[in-house]
Amino acid sequence: MVELLYFPFFVGLLILVSPFVGYYMAFVLNAKVLPFESLFNRFLYSGDPPSQTPKQYLSSMFVFHLLGGVILFLILKYQNILPMNPLGISGMDWDLALNTTISFITNTNWQAYSGESQLSNFSQMLGLTPQNFLSAGVGISILTFVSRSMVASSTLKFGNFWQDLFRSTFYILLPISFFVAILLVGQGVIQSFQEPIQALGIDGSPQTVPMGPAASQIAIKQIGTNGGGFFGVNSAHPFENPTPISNFIQMFSILFLPASCVFLYGKITNSFRHAWVIFFVMLAFFILGFVCVFYSEWNNPGFWEGKETRFTLTESTLWLSSTTAASNGSVNSMHDSYSPLAGGIAIFQMMLGEIIFGGVGTGMYGMFLFLILTVFLSGLMTGRTPEYFGKKIGSYEIKWTLFGILAPTVCILVGTTITIFLESGYTAKGPHALSQILYAYSSASGNNGSAFAGFSADSLWGNLSLGFSMLVGRFSVIYAVVFVAGSLGGKITTKATDGNFKSDTLLFGVLVFSVILIVCGLSFFPVLALGPILEQLLIGKGIFF
Template sequence: MVELLYFPFYLGLLILVSPFVGYYMAFILNAKLLPFEEITFKFLFSGTPSSQTPKQYLNSLVLFHFVGAVILFLILKFQNYLPFNPLQIMGMDWDLALNTTISFITNTNWQAYSGESQLSNFSQMFGLTTQNFLSAGVGISVLAFVSRSIVSAKINRFGNFWQDLFRSAFYILLPISFFVAILLVGQGVIQSFQEPVLSLGLDGVSETIPMGPTASQIAIKQIGTNGGGFFGVNSAHPFENPTPISNFIQMFSILFLPASCVFLYGKITNSFRHVWVIFFVMLSFLVLGFASVYISEWNFPGNLEGKEFRFSLTESTIWLSTTTAASNGSVNSMHDSYSPLAGGIAIFQMMLGEVIFGGVGTGMYGMFLFLILTVFLSGLMTGRTPEYFGKKIGSYEIKWTLFGILSPTVCILIGTALTIFLESGYTAKGPHALSQILYAYSSAAGNNGSAFAGFAADTLWGNLSLGFSMLVGRFSVIYAVILVAGSLGGKVTTMSFDGNFKLDTPLFGVLLFCVILIVCGLSFFPVLALGPILEQLLISKGIFF
């Protein structure tokens, strides 16, 4: 009985908390001046930074990522010369360091390495954890830019990137992460600089157990929808996730800021009914995904390999559903161990492009592209001029909207096809092999970061091709969103009439749901049919891979 109430309680708490946190985020991002901000900006900019045009905002964003990437790459490549390295771990190979750098600056946190054995504490703390804050802050900043542009009055300046990033990191992400880290330490998640512990296992084999500042990294990995764990097996490791309470805290942390970003958008645009429609469209996808995963796993009761007995079926399947609905990628069980249908649902949720809540900020600005597309198609069907918040949608906006939606799709399909022909870095055969490769490129292009563990990613081809997919998946969407929002922001807002298409009705929600499902379904159904769907049908006939 308690297990049946777990998921409704989870959703109820999400619905209750998200609006308040979203309104707080909107207040922070649109405030005139915040405590300590004036001192910081006087030091960095000789005064409060001025608002930027879309092009200036993009230039600042690209410059910031380039500098951050160079610094992180050098940390990873030369970590053996840096402090806080008790295991004397050597620097990464250049291709793995490059892949990891791209992974963390794009909020993907794809891990082609095992953190406790291939990264020093310095690399984990000052390299990866720092980027966890900054990459999530960029997502919030871009969403703030989009929200301001929608309600602008024919101007082309919608905020300053540096100010938005500073506020997102220091006034939103940092205090929430500090609070969550304290809760996790209270549950037994380690936060230590002790030397590694030598232990004698039950089999009589001596083992070295690394210690480290784990709770601080786990908090922001979940809050910022990053997903990269301190340990290789992520939140399935008892040092990262020791109790059912720590499991719920982390699982709730995955979604509550992405859900709050929906209401951040609503507060800035003053469109509360509209964003509730968006919220429930996202929630509908999440509920359907969870139900499919849970039912599929319930029908395979002996499918226990890769599952943690510390957590129930409900806890494991909710985690799989939420982590692939968001761009999080953390795991409390191995996704490669799930039934083909459950794994296929996880893949499809990533293929949707971070719009089932998605990443912090990224889910809502990714949904913004589908909103534009839905309004445009609705206008074509009804013979009305397509308008979004009184801004007319033209060919320029539609071209960039389709570019942002389809670019990650191209990376997923072409990356999978090329890997099948050029690379043999996977262990399974048949349709499951296709599912493993497809999962990897969906995870990379969707900036998710989780994986089917059977795919051997740490190869030259894997590191470079997946790194490229991460870059496209992140920056093609950001580029398209800022150009579309900037173009709309510079247009005159027309008066609303009774005949205009309503954005705050259940009908619009149904249309939005259908557009997302049809666009992604047409793009991916053939390859899903050859992978997880075929495998599920063969397993029902007793054929396993």
């Protein structure tokens, strides 16, 4: 009975909490003055931060990522000579360090390494954890820029990147993460600088059990939809996720801030009904995905390898659905161990562009591109001039919209194709091998970070190609939404009339849902048919891979 109520309670709590958090975020990001902010303003500017044009906003973001990336790369490459390295772990190879750097500055947190055996405490605390905050802060900042542009008229300045990033990090992500970290420590998640424990395994062989500041990193890895675990097996490790309560806290933390970003958008644009329409479109995709995953696992009871028996079927399948819907990448079971249909749903959710709530900020601004596309197609079908928030959509906006939607798609399909011909990086055969590779490039291009455990990515080709896919998946979408929003913000807002297509109705929600499904279905159905769909059919015939 408890397990049957678990999912409805989870969804109900998400619906209840998200609007309030979204309104708080909007208040923080649009406030005139916040406590202690003057110290930051004095550090960068002599007075109030100047408002920036789209190109200036993007330039600031580029400089920030470049500086942060160089620092993180040097930390990972030379961690052997840095302090707080009790196990004497050597520095990473350059290609793995580059891949990991790109992974964390793009909010992907793909792990081609095992955290406890290949990273020092210094690298975990001062290298990766700050990027968990900052990369999530960038996502919120870009969404804030887009939101302001929708209510602007005939202007090209929509806020300051540095101020938005500062507010996102220190007034939103940091306090929430601190609160969640306290809750996790209370559940037994380790937060310690204790030396590694020397123990004996079941077979009597000696075993080294690493300790470290895990709770602080786990809190922001979930809150910021990052996903990089302190330990190699992530939240399946009992030191990261020891109890059913810690499991629920982490799983809810994955989704509630991305869901709140929908209401952040609605609050700043003064379009509450429109925000609810977007929210329920996302929620519909999420519920359908979970039902399919749960049904597949319920009817294929033999897939036990790689799953934690201390978690129920609902807890494991809901985590898989949540983490691939929210570009998070953390796991409490190995996704390669699921039935082909369940694994296929996880892949498809990432292929959608991580817009089923998606990452913090990124899910909503990714959905923004599909909203523009839906309005444009609706205008073509009805013979009306396509307008969104009273702003006419032209060829410039549509070109950038299609670029933002299709660029990650190309990375997924081309990266998968080349890797198949290289015939390296995977151990399985047949359609399951295709699924493993397809999952990896979908995860990288969607900035998710999770993986099918059977795919070995720590090779020169794997590190460089997946790193390139992460960059394209992150920055092609950012550049597209900023240019589209900036262009719309520079146009005169026309007064709404009865002839305008309304974006706050059930009909609009159905159209958005349909456009997403059709665009992504046409792009990916052929390759999914050769991978997880074919494997599911063959398993029904008793053929396994």
